[in-house]
Amino acid sequence: MAVFARQHKVDDWDQRLISQQVALVLGVGGIGSNVSVHLCRLGIRKLILVDNDVVDITNLNRQILFNKDDVGRRKVDAASDGLRHHLLDTELQAIHFDAVEQWETVVKLAQQSTVIFNCIDYGEYFDYAVVSLCTSLSLPYITASSYGHTSIVECYPPLAVPQNGPCWACNNSPAEISLLQQITPDKIQGLKSISFLPKDTGMPVTQEVGSSILSCGTASQLATASFINSLHGNKIPHWTQLLLCNMEMFGYSVEPSPNCLICAAAPKYSAQTVAIYFGTSMVAMSAAEGSVYSYKTDCVTNPASPDLFAVAKSRYSPTSIAKCDSLLYPALPRADLLAKFSEDDVSPLPDAVATPLIKTETGSCAALRSGQRSAIIPTTTGCYRLKGCGHYLDDEELQLRLPYPSFSISSIEGTESSEIRGCSFPHTSINELYMCDVVGKSLNGINYSVGNLPLGMWQYQIKEDIYPEVSKSCSIFETLGEKRASTHLLVGMEMLLPLLFPSLEPDDLLELFPAGRLVETDNRSLGVQPTWQACCCKESVPINLCSIDKLCEEGPNEVPSNLPSQLIGEWCRSAYRLRQCLPMTEPKTKSLCALLYWRVGREIGAIARCLKEQGINWGYYFDHSPALPHCNAHPNNLVVIAPHKNSGGQLLAPVDFDLAFTKEGFFSPYTGEYDDSLFWSWMNTGEQELERALAGDQANSGVAERDSISLSPAHDALRWGLRDTLLCGYRSAMSNEEDQWPTKEISTVISDLVHLALIMTSNQNT
Numbered sequence: 096m097a098v099f100a101r102q103h104k105v106d107d108w109d110q111r112l113i114s115q116q117v118a119l120v121l122g123v124g125g126i127g128s129n130v131s132v133h134l135c136r137l138g139i140r141k142l143i144l145v146d147n148d149v150v151d152i153t154n155l156n157r158q159i160l161f162n163k164d165d166v167g168r169r170k171v172d173a174a175s176d177g178l179r180h181h182l183l184d185t186e187l188q189a190i191h192f193d194a195v196e197q198w199e200t201v202v203k204l205a206q207q208s209t210v211i212f213n214c215i216d217y218g219e220y221f222d223y224a225v226v227s228l229c230t231s232l233s234l235p236y237i238t239a240s241s242y243g244h245t246s247i248v249e250c251y252p253p254l255a256v257p258q259n260g261p262c263w264a265c266n267n268s269p270a271e272i273s274l275l276q277q278i279t280p281d282k283i284q285g286l287k288s289i290s291f292l293p294k295d296t297g298m299p300v301t302q303e304v305g306s307s308i309l310s311c312g313t314a315s316q317l318a319t320a321s322f323i324n325s326l327h328g329n330k331i332p333h334w335t336q337l338l339l340c341n342m343e344m345f346g347y348s349v350e351p352s353p354n355c356l357i358c359a360a361a362p363k364y365s366a367q368t369v370a371i372y373f374g375t376s377m378v379a380m381s382a383a384e385g386s387v388y389s390y391k392t393d394c395v396t397n398p399a400s401p402d403l404f405a406v407a408k409s410r411y412s413p414t415s416i417a418k419c420d421s422l423l424y425p426a427l428p429r430a431d432l433l434a435k436f437s438e439d440d441v442s443p444l445p446d447a448v449a450t451p452l453i454k455t456e457t458g459s460c461a462a463l464r465s466g467q468r469s470a471i472i473p474t475t476t477g478c479y480r481l482k483g484c485g486h487y488l489d490d491e492e493l494q495l496r497l498p499y500p501s502f503s504i505s506s507i508e509g510t511e512s513s514e515i516r517g518c519s520f521p522h523t524s525i526n527e528l529y530m531c532d533v534v535g536k537s538l539n540g541i542n543y544s545v546g547n548l549p550l551g552m553w554q555y556q557i558k559e560d561i562y563p564e565v566s567k568s569c570s571i572f573e574t575l576g577e578k579r580a581s582t583h584l585l586v587g588m589e590m591l592l593p594l595l596f597p598s599l600e601p602d603d604l605l606e607l608f609p610a611g612r613l614v615e616t617d618n619r620s621l622g623v624q625p626t627w628q629a630c631c632c633k634e635s636v637p638i639n640l641c642s643i644d645k646l647c648e649e650g651p652n653e654v655p656s657n658l659p660s661q662l663i664g665e666w667c668r669s670a671y672r673l674r675q676c677l678p679m680t681e682p683k684t685k686s687l688c689a690l691l692y693w694r695v696g697r698e699i700g701a702i703a704r705c706l707k708e709q710g711i712n713w714g715y716y717f718d719h720s721p722a723l724p725h726c727n728a729h730p731n732n733l734v735v736i737a738p739h740k741n742s743g744g745q746l747l748a749p750v751d752f753d754l755a756f757t758k759e760g761f762f763s764p765y766t767g768e769y770d771d772s773l774f775w776s777w778m779n780t781g782e783q784e785l786e787r788a789l790a791g792d793q794a795n796s797g798v799a800e801r802d803s804i805s806l807s808p809a810h811d812a813l814r815w816g817l818r819d820t821l822l823c824g825y826r827s828a829m830s831n832e833e834d835q836w837p838t839k840e841i842s843t844v845i846s847d848l849v850h851l852a853l854i855m856t857s858n859q860n861t
């Protein structure tokens with residue numbers, strides 16, 4: 096926009112970042128009115144003004160939106176008129192109400208905002224409430240004050256990783272802990288009114304020592320400048336003071352306080368983190384009848400008694416139940432596990448999952464969609480994965496659904512049999528809880544974590560169930576992420592390549608590949624053979640782009656047109672930070688994409704190696720169909736870990752162990768006996784399948800989306816160069832070689848790249 100042409104010219108200025116901002120300005124007094132003018136002139140998307148006061152004649156010397164004719168008018172009305180001259184490209188909403196009495200309205204407005212300017216002079220407890228609200232929503236908290244010749248600004252950007260602080264409260268000690276405990280971030284969004292908080296008594300400071308447009312206007316400008324600069328990632332003091340009488344300026348940064356009640360109750364994930372790493376597509380859930388069991392390490396034993404072998408073997412044959420001639424259960428080549436849950440002791444289960452829930456058309460609980468039969472419940476303490484909580488029904492399916500809405504029967508292709516969909520079964524639930532525990536302990540030994548932490552299961556007892564003799568269960572986990580390594584991260588990266596390398600030419604890349612890798616493409620130009628064709632079938636050596644110095648990305652400059660609106664701001668922020676870091680200073684002239692692919696390969700290799708050493712089969716075996724193996728060892732069964740306080744340096748974590756097994760209790764479905772060579776042959780085939788999928792083969796990987804991405808010959812060659820790099824990293828970790836290109840010191844840059852890839856694919860459900 097031409098109107099902002101001059102600020103476009105300012106160094107390191109991102110107008111797109113600013114044009115995404117929605118500012119909630121609480122109080123249109125001296126600070127609020129000046130801040131509003133600046134925000135409009137900067138071109139933010141929307142300005143929301145809140146006040147319940149009227150204009151007084153003594154306001155006019157510094158509250159620049161009002162004139163003498165406005166005295167006695169509502170401030171929000173006079174401010175709307177006054178701002179008309181300043182609105183360049185900003186939508187304005189001005190509302191007259193009492194923020195203390197009608198706190199719930201403040202909460203609703205804050206939920207639509209990207210920053211809060213607290214300019215209400217009510218007292219420190221009100222300030223605590225606004226800080227708590229900002230912390231609960233991961234919004235920047237900005238406030239300013241002025242008196243005499245003094246201007247003070249306080250600016251707390253949202254915490255990239257919650258709970259690490261600092262917040263405004265870390266720098267202020269309150270009198271009444273018991274009052275603060277009622278307004279912590281886990282509670283603040285649920286309060287209708289905060290009138291129980293005391294107002295500051297005593298004369299307002301502006302009456303006592305006076306105020307002018309000089310100190311007030313300066314404080315407002317500094318407040319807006321602090322916000323804009325922190326938005327661009329510039330580090331600025333949390334507290335800044337300017338003395339106008341001698342132009343002395345002083346500021347400091349606040350250290351996180353270990354005793355801060357606000358930081359202690361900060362949510363585990365910010366709303367933006369949940370949207371990017373867990374998704375935005377919702378499903379409704381309602382309470383269901385059933386029993387609750389909490390999982391504890393010693394509640395499952397693996398004694399492999401003859402009875403338990405017999406039960407497991409029987410699942411290889413169809414069962415006949417009422418209304419269904421031939422029902423097949425998931426069959427595992429291992430004896431059933433013996434679980435002794437203590438039904439009374441469900442104490443470790445978080446409240447959100449302490450009673451059974453099931454998917455319904457409308458319901459009281461909103462969960463995030465995850466696959467056909469799963470859902471994720473996001474809470475302030477973590478995200479909980481429900482596996483088997485009812486079948487997800489698309490609109491068309493709703494019309495055709497069976498009498499029972501949440502579970503359905505469908506025939507199994509190529510057989511005369513049917514299966515029940517939408518649920519887990521006690522034997523698969525118990526197996527998955529146990530195997531996640533086993534895998535988690537093994538991975539902890541190499542400082543990695545499993546993606547689903549076992550918590551327990553529900554066993555449904557539903558009235559009007561048309562198959563009551565079939566036990567249906569739902570497994571419950573705390574989950575570290577939902578976005579998949581392949582469908583979201585790698586596909587997202589491939590979609591990003593043209594934005595990251597806008598001027599890449601085929602010749603820049605083709606010379607890097609050995610001549611045998613070059614093939615003629617459809618349009619008769621030269622292209623590169625896909626990694627999985629070249630490096631898995633033949634003994635061709637994959638290239639490693641980490642070892643090449645000339646390949647450097649420029650950083651994304653354009654905003655893709657099809658991003659979900661709630662993630663555009665996050666896109667702009669990550670893209671801006673990435674542009675600032677590229678080309679990277681350390682390690683110099685390396686491609687960041689190459690380093691990310693190497694890292695992905697290294698992590699998956701380390702995880703696969705650990706599973707192999709422990710003799711854990713992720714779930715590669717044949718059950719009912721001799722033509723179709725189960726294959727859980729593929730890149731879509733690794734989730735991208737949502738960053739949080741203790742997530743450490745790990746990027747990916749493995750999930751989906753319902754069909755995993757070890758040698759304990761293993762039997763051959765063909766002979767019914769233990770068979771060591773069959774066990775290891777399935778282990779090895781699973782490993783090969785994983786490698787093949789990592790090399791980009793879609794068979795068994797559950798990834799079909801890549802077909803829709805068409806890349807230029809140059810970017811297509813780059814795609815396979817990066818896949819090669821991933822494969823190199825995987826193989827180097829599998830053979831326990833030292834990491835040649837560790838990415839720890841650049842992990843913040845890598846996480847911005849991961850952010851962008853996940854935002855690119857945020858409309859892809861799993």
Ligand SMILES: [Zn+2]
Binds near residue numbers: 263
């Ligand atoms: Zn704090």
